[in-house]
Amino acid sequence: MAASKTSLSVPLILAISIILIRCAEGRDHLVGGRVGAWKVPSSETESLNKWAESSRFQVGDYLVWEYDGKKDSVLQVTRDAYHSCNTTRPIEEYRNGETKVRLDRSGPFYFISGAEGHCEKGQKLIVVVMAPRRNKQNALASPAPSPAEVEAPAISPTSSATTRKGSMLVVLGVIFLVI
Numbered sequence: 001m002a003a004s005k006t007s008l009s010v011p012l013i014l015a016i017s018i019i020l021i022r023c024a025e026g027r028d029h030l031v032g033g034r035v036g037a038w039k040v041p042s043s044e045t046e047s048l049n050k051w052a053e054s055s056r057f058q059v060g061d062y063l064v065w066e067y068d069g070k071k072d073s074v075l076q077v078t079r080d081a082y083h084s085c086n087t088t089r090p091i092e093e094y095r096n097g098e099t100k101v102r103l104d105r106s107g108p109f110y111f112i113s114g115a116e117g118h119c120e121k122g123q124k125l126i127v128v129v130m131a132p133r134r135n136k137q138n139a140l141a142s143p144a145p146s147p148a149e150v151e152a153p154a155i156s157p158t159s160s161a162t163t164r165k166g167s168m169l170v171v172l173g174v175i176f177l178v179i
């Protein structure tokens with residue numbers, strides 16, 4: 001009896017550990033949800049900001065771009081440069097076809113295409129990273145970017161964080177039950 005319980009709990013604890021580690025280290029978000037999505041959108045509903053609206057970004061997550069580095073690039077820019085599609089002095093420029101950017105703070109991040117005329121045609125992206133979840137009081141008190149300011153939909157900072165915290169508690173509960 002004891003033996004079978006042990007043999008079951010080892011793989012289970014391994015699996016749970018992997019889940020916990022993956023929760024802690026931040027997720028990769030493939031921009032646009034698929035390879036090749038970093039391009040001029042064919043319609044409003046295809047836009048990258050539509051994709052961003054349906055995702056939840058947290059501090060420590062990564063944005064990942066897959067594109068043809070010979071034809072396009074990713075520029076991280078200021079809010080002003082985002083709106084005016086000014087490609088002259090980006091904060092960062094990436095052009096190797098496989099770009100990974102760590103979202104190292106909360107608030108808005110602005111990206112535009114470095115390819116001539118693409119930003120004007122809508123190849124641009126705003127990602128709003130939610131405030132860190134550990135201190136809800138501070139998160140509410142700190143000046144969160146208003147939706148109008150970043151032109152992205154309001155994001156509830158609690159929903160996803162609460163879900164993640166909840167699932168971690170359940171997982172911990174399971175560990176204690178098994179052991």
Ligand SMILES: *[C@@H]1O[C@H](CO)[C@@H](O)[C@H](O)[C@H]1NC(C)=O
Nearest residue numbers: 081084085086087088089090
């Ligand atoms: C683009 O940005 C640069 C640097 O911030 C600035 O000097 C330049 O005047 C801007 N160009 C336009 C067209 O706004």
